[in-house]
Amino acid sequence: METKKIFLTEDEIPRQWYNINADIKMNPPLGPDGKPVSPDMLAPVFPMNLIEQEVSAERWIDIPEGVLEVLNIWRPSPLVRAYALEKALGTPARIYYKWEGVSPPGSHKPNTAVAQAYYNKEFGIKRLTTETGAGQWGSALAFACSQYGLECKVFMVRISFDQKPYRKTMMATWGANCIASPSSETKAGRDILEKMPDTPGSLGIAISEAIEAAVTDETGQTRYSLGSVLNHVLMHQTIIGLEAKKQMEKISEYPVVIIGCAGGGSNFAGLAFPFVYDKINGKDIAIHPVEPAACPTMTRALFAYDHGDTAGMTPLLPMHSLGHTFIPPPLHAGGLRYHGMAPQVSQLIDEGVLEPKAFPQMATYEAGMLVARTEGFISAPETNHALACVVDEAKKAKEEGKEKVILFNFSGHGLIDLGAYEQFLAGQLSDYEYPAQEIEEAEKILEQYPKPEHIKSR
Numbered sequence: 332m333e334t335k336k337i338f339l340t341e342d343e344i345p346r347q348w349y350n351i352n353a354d355i356k357m358n359p360p361l362g363p364d365g366k367p368v369s370p371d372m373l374a375p376v377f378p379m380n381l382i383e384q385e386v387s388a389e390r391w392i393d394i395p396e397g398v399l400e401v402l403n404i405w406r407p408s409p410l411v412r413a414y415a416l417e418k419a420l421g422t423p424a425r426i427y428y429k430w431e432g433v434s435p436p437g438s439h440k441p442n443t444a445v446a447q448a449y450y451n452k453e454f455g456i457k458r459l460t461t462e463t464g465a466g467q468w469g470s471a472l473a474f475a476c477s478q479y480g481l482e483c484k485v486f487m488v489r490i491s492f493d494q495k496p497y498r499k500t501m502m503a504t505w506g507a508n509c510i511a512s513p514s515s516e517t518k519a520g521r522d523i524l525e526k527m528p529d530t531p532g533s534l535g536i537a538i539s540e541a542i543e544a545a546v547t548d549e550t551g552q553t554r555y556s557l558g559s560v561l562n563h564v565l566m567h568q569t570i571i572g573l574e575a576k577k578q579m580e581k582i583s584e585y586p587v588v589i590i591g592c593a594g595g596g597s598n599f600a601g602l603a604f605p606f607v608y609d610k611i612n613g614k615d616i617a618i619h620p621v622e623p624a625a626c627p628t629m630t631r632a633l634f635a636y637d638h639g640d641t642a643g644m645t646p647l648l649p650m651h652s653l654g655h656t657f658i659p660p661p662l663h664a665g666g667l668r669y670h671g672m673a674p675q676v677s678q679l680i681d682e683g684v685l686e687p688k689a690f691p692q693m694a695t696y697e698a699g700m701l702v703a704r705t706e707g708f709i710s711a712p713e714t715n716h717a718l719a720c721v722v723d724e725a726k727k728a729k730e731e732g733k734e735k736v737i738l739f740n741f742s743g744h745g746l747i748d749l750g751a752y753e754q755f756l757a758g759q760l761s762d763y764e765y766p767a768q769e770i771e772e773a774e775k776i777l778e779q780y781p782k783p784e785h786i787k788s789r
């Protein structure tokens with residue numbers, strides 16, 4: 332029998348995270364005065380130990396024992412060869428995936444939730460606030476907070492709050508308090524509700540509320556936690572790619588195509604950045620972050636300075652952005668609906684190191700169905716974007732008759748997203764192309780801000 336899964340023992344788990352800031356040059360985040368933000372300006376929002384990681388230029392950062400003890404519940408995660416998928420596609424490509432659906436909340440997100448809860452606890456923080464879209468991040472942080480005895484408050488995008496009850500139940504089971512956003516608990520929420528009482532909400536709005544709730548807490552023992560986009564988050568996720576590298580070494584393989592879906596960029600970066608390090612040091616690898624055609628941040632939006640949230644409370648970040656006033660298209664059933672993209676991912680796209688792809692919704696669900704019927708796992712709607720790209724690359728390999736090694740991140744299972752599958756199976760989903768006019772309007776709004784430089788890191 333051929334080897335299906337490649338494991339690492341618990342002793343072989345990576346002991347350090349990879350910080351890509353050591354290897355690329357970045358435009359700095361800017362404050363309200365247009366000047367680079369200093370670490371102490373972020374102190375009301377994040378604990379100083381995480382701010383230090385955010386701005387660090389050290390290439391390798393030690394993973395504390397207290398973090399490894401919790402990651403240990405499910406890590407190292409398996410690397411799996413997708414034989415059945417290869418066979419169904421008739422491709423000569425060898426397809427491997429890193430299976431992140433084995434964590435308690437069912438995705439890659441606890442890799443950073445656990446680290447963030449740990450550092451907040453170390454810093455003496457008692458309570459974390461955050462936002463969540465479909466609920467994966469909220470449930471990941473709820474799980475992590477329960478492991479370290481922290482309180483957790485989650486602002487959940489209204490439409491998902493109404494449509495996705497089971498994630499709420501997971502959060503409640505882990506002891507978190509979850510409310511619908513926009514809410515009347517914050518000024519940011521009340522302002523939006525006054526203008527748009529029936530709004531479905533958005534991640535940008537929920538982020539504004541969660542930051543406000545943290546910085547206005549008078550005890551000083553509340554901080555905010557973000558599940559993607561920021562450098563420390565991407566860094567905590569690099570354990571995925573570092574494990575994958577060791578696992579591939581064990582079977583003398585090395586990928587030439589690397590694929591991950593990208594919402595804010597964290598699971599993609601987590602798998603890809605340790606290989607980006609190899610690419611900037613001369614390896615020939617094609618690296619694809621994948622997004623929905625309905626929310627084309629990387630493939631169609633400007634690389635510009637923009638806020639991470641709707642109310643404009645965050646610093647200006649250099650990133651591909653559809654504009655911070657973006658409200659996701661209603662026809663779209665599948666995750667990855669943030670207006671921006673991690674600055675490090677955006678920078679590497681601008682430099683041509685990463686080649687982003689966009690896929691229409693129907694192709695992503697078709698790929699998800701194929702994987703469910705071959706490899707067996709029902710994937711998260713977000714992951715389906717990576718799968719559509721994998722199918723595409725495997726077909727290309729077949730046309731070219733090439734034995735490529737493809738590695739992708741299976742970022743999570745879809746067992747709590749079956750509503751979307753139900754809609755797909757009932758023929759209720761369709762493709763949706765984001766209107767060019769919306770992009771032009773966002774570009775006009777972004778004109779008010781400074782322009783990032785097009786940097787070549789080497």
Ligand SMILES: *Cc1c(COP(=O)(O)O)cnc(C)c1O
Pocket residue numbers: 438439440467468558559560592593594595596597598599666667711713714742743744
């Ligand atoms: C949240 C989520 C994503 C998208 O977030 P990133 O920060 O871009 O990784 C992708 N897949 C799954 C399963 C998720 O839960």
